[in-house]
Amino acid sequence: MTATAAPAATQLPAEWRDFFALTKPRVMSLVVFTGLCGLLAAPGAIHPVLGFTTILCIAMGAGGAAALNQWWESDIDAKMKRTSKRPLPAGRMRREDARDFGMLLSGASVMIMGLAIHWLPALVLALSIAYYAVIYTMWLKPRTPQNIVIGGGAGAFPPLIGWIAVTNEITAMPLLLFAIIFIWTPPHFWALALFVKTDYAEAGIPMMPVVKGEKSTRRQVLYYSVALLVTALLPWAIGGTGAIYGVSALVLSAVFVALSVPVGLRSTVADDSMKPEKRLFAYSVLYLFALFTALVADRMVLS
Template sequence: MTDLSATRAIEGEAQFGDYFALLKPRVMTLVVFTALVGMLVAPVAVHPFVGFCAILFIAVGGGASGALNMWWDADIDAVMRRTSGRPIPSGRVTGGEALAIGLALSGFSVVMLGLATNWAAAALLAFTIFFYAVIYSMWLKRSTPQNIVIGGAAGAFPPMIGWLAATGSLSLEPVLMFALVFLWTPPHFWALALFMRSDYDDAGVPMLTVTHGRPATRRHILAYSIVLAVFAVWLAVTAAGGPVYAVTAVALNAWLLRGAVQIVRRDESAAEADRYLVEKKFFKFSLLYLFLHFGALLADAGLRGAGVL
């Protein structure tokens, strides 16, 4: 069996891991975590089994979005170094298979989330899948340098879905959690684009670095980081926040702004000389930034549940 599997892999036939890769598991991790935090910080207790089912179906919906995105973007994925090894451009999975998987999982996740929790949460999950697959992937990504700005909403909906699954309604707290992810997305991806610009040039994707240049992108990173810091700290004074989140938000956003200022002060000769070291550090920090904010929200919720706060 091992020899057969190896032979199939060499010949390019799909393995289970290739179909799983269609679901963008790294992105799904963020979706699951932020949705879980949105559910657990809500002021309504959720039965563990119902909560498990809700997060599972939200994860499946996120995976469905990833499959639909890979189906549509297969042509540009094949051009970009960062994505050329994905299942479709590598030939291990066909576009038709990815489309079928994406559509099937979309319908399954929405219906099951509605049955497990409520139809408001299911409706927002359906809109999230539509937003990512159609509005972002099919329209914004290839037509405007604001693709990441507007398209970032797709990744920002999960904490709202988690909150809705628990409560059936929305309030300021989930909106601010949405804003935290939404405003984080542009500087996170623009930092990546600063040192991966050639990929977007080759693929014809109108990323800000391509349409406006790196200096303008650096200024945009600083501007969005300032607005992001305001909303991140604002969340600390709501019912979802607490002392752990407050300290975490102040420290992380001070570091964020420091990094953004360093980026905007650099010229291209300095960046090329050290191979975009500062930009890469900012990008790596941004990966931790969101998880630490939501982790702090979860810690405060745990302290409240234990009666400490």
């Protein structure tokens, strides 16, 4: 990242849609969902107003971190087709405004969480924002092909935060929910990186397919998919969930592994379709939604 903003022909006045786009709403939807599932699956109860406040703070924190990510990477985003139309590289917003917006959302989310809920989930929320905006965005992503592996923790915090907002303690179950998303992130993101690797190469980002090559990346997609199957079953194995979650986790994860096999064993690509990779990427999003839905359904039945 450089201090110079991405070149833009004309600086247009930012609209509310541009600020909303800074929060990465598509990514935020998954963050909010897993955070809500962590809250609903936790033992105990929380007042609906406080539950709503918790999810709102998680959304604000995720949005603030995303805005800071785009502020820092505006020059990189300008070089990639899939990000070049974002508000900053498109010249619709000043970088300073994006930075200030991100800091405001981030700070407000932590303070509201601490004052309205507990300071323990507020501390974890602050850690998640710093993890994504600083550790991943500023340090890992431009330096190492392991950026997604280590940086996977950034997106794994929401169910942990939702859970401890109810219980005000960190136990094995919320840590396992964190671990599931942590292990899920590499095969999910590398499946995407395999069919947009040219973008990363042109932007100078050392993503795994660019630095280590496709063969190594594909092999690791398969390894992590198998690890995900094992990790997803651990909440059931320790008695933290019932059969609804356990059977769902087994079936969903087995399908994940089955879809990763043609990706992992594919040595050459005869065309540009990348169908196995695209299928795995699409399913990986559905997988997380379905797995956490099963977690909540299991909790409702046990209650």
